[in-house]
Amino acid sequence: MSFNLRAFALTLSVALLLFCPACDDSSSTSADIIAVDTSLSDTTAAQDGTTADILVDTSPSDVPLQDTPDPDLAPLDTPADVTAQDTAAAEVDTTPDTIAEDLALDVGNTPPTCTITAPLANSGQAYDSEWTFVASATDAEDGDLNGASVEWTGDFATVVLGEGLSLTIVINPGGPHQVTCTATDSDGNTGSDTLEVIALSPFAEIWHPGDGETRDSTLAVPFSGRGRDLEDGALTGASLVWTTTVAGVTTPLAFTGETFNDSLPPGTNVVTLTATDSDGNTHSASITLTMTP
Numbered sequence: 134m135s136f137n138l139r140a141f142a143l144t145l146s147v148a149l150l151l152f153c154p155a156c157d158d159s160s161s162t163s164a165d166i167i168a169v170d171t172s173l174s175d176t177t178a179a180q181d182g183t184t185a186d187i188l189v190d191t192s193p194s195d196v197p198l199q200d201t202p203d204p205d206l207a208p209l210d211t212p213a214d215v216t217a218q219d220t221a222a223a224e225v226d227t228t229p230d231t232i233a234e235d236l237a238l239d240v241g242n243t244p245p246t247c248t249i250t251a252p253l254a255n256s257g258q259a260y261d262s263e264w265t266f267v268a269s270a271t272d273a274e275d276g277d278l279n280g281a282s283v284e285w286t287g288d289f290a291t292v293v294l295g296e297g298l299s300l301t302i303v304i305n306p307g308g309p310h311q312v313t314c315t316a317t318d319s320d321g322n323t324g325s326d327t328l329e330v331i332a333l334s335p336f337a338e339i340w341h342p343g344d345g346e347t348r349d350s351t352l353a354v355p356f357s358g359r360g361r362d363l364e365d366g367a368l369t370g371a372s373l374v375w376t377t378t379v380a381g382v383t384t385p386l387a388f389t390g391e392t393f394n395d396s397l398p399p400g401t402n403v404v405t406l407t408a409t410d411s412d413g414n415t416h417s418a419s420i421t422l423t424m425t426p
């Protein structure tokens with residue numbers, strides 16, 4: 134076997150190149166890899182003015198790198214955009230189909246307001262007593278409203294109860310009732326407020342002694358009270374029952390009816406008169422008496 138010097142030299146140079154790349158100073162391998170594309174946003178940077186010999190795209194789904202912008206990358210009208218546009222168009226309703234819409238579109242023609250300021254909601258009075266209702270009414274265009282612009286109605290009557298900012302009226306039959314004030318402006322728009330009150334029937338009240346008095350527990354106290362009912366009239370005798378509550382214990386007094394004398398135990402007494410009508414409906418009134426030993 135002959136020794137081929139030329140072949141040996143070539144084999145040696147290749148081996149040196151493989152095991153010692155830095156020994157080859159004819160190239161600059163460390164600068165060859167300049168960009169690693171990991172997202173679409175890197176695409177442009179990698180394309181612009183580089184001398185990259187190796188470009189590694191780690192996102193196979195990314196679009197292929199190109200030297201010129203791909204028109205496919207430009208924002209297009211997505212299905213979501215189309216939906217938003219369609220929705221916006223659908224919200225433009227130029228045909229009012231309710232009174233509220235009509236008023237809202239009628240610029241400078243807003244409805245007035247009417248607010249009942251007295252009595253308190255859900256307050257109670259005797260079925261035959263007078264109530265005084267008070268209201269305030271105003272309109273953006275007309276200013277304060279009064280007189281015939283404010284009407285009162287109630288669920289216990291089929292006619293208008295009165296006009297103006299106040300109303301004095303007796304409400305019956307007994308039970309809860311709704312009273313409404315309605316203000317009307319010069320354009321015919323209206324605003325209203327409704328309040329519920331209770332007409333008490335039967336109705337009990339204590340005339341004597343007065344609420345909060347102090348008495349001697351060793352002496353009999355004169356009591357006086359009344360009861361009345363829309364259907365039954367005056368309630369007397371056994372229809373009027375008196376009790377006293379001391380330290381949470383309730384005890385009937387010795388007598389019933391409108392007037393009598395009885396003694397009370399020492400301490401703070403809450404004396405109650407309960408009136409009961411022929412239908413079994415009741416109403417009670419109470420006072421507090423301090424009885425000295």
Ligand SMILES: [Ca+2]
Pocket residue numbers: 241242243244245272273274275318319320322
């Ligand atoms: Ca108005």
Ligand SMILES: [Ca+2]
Pocket residue numbers: 334335362363364365410411412414
């Ligand atoms: Ca009754």
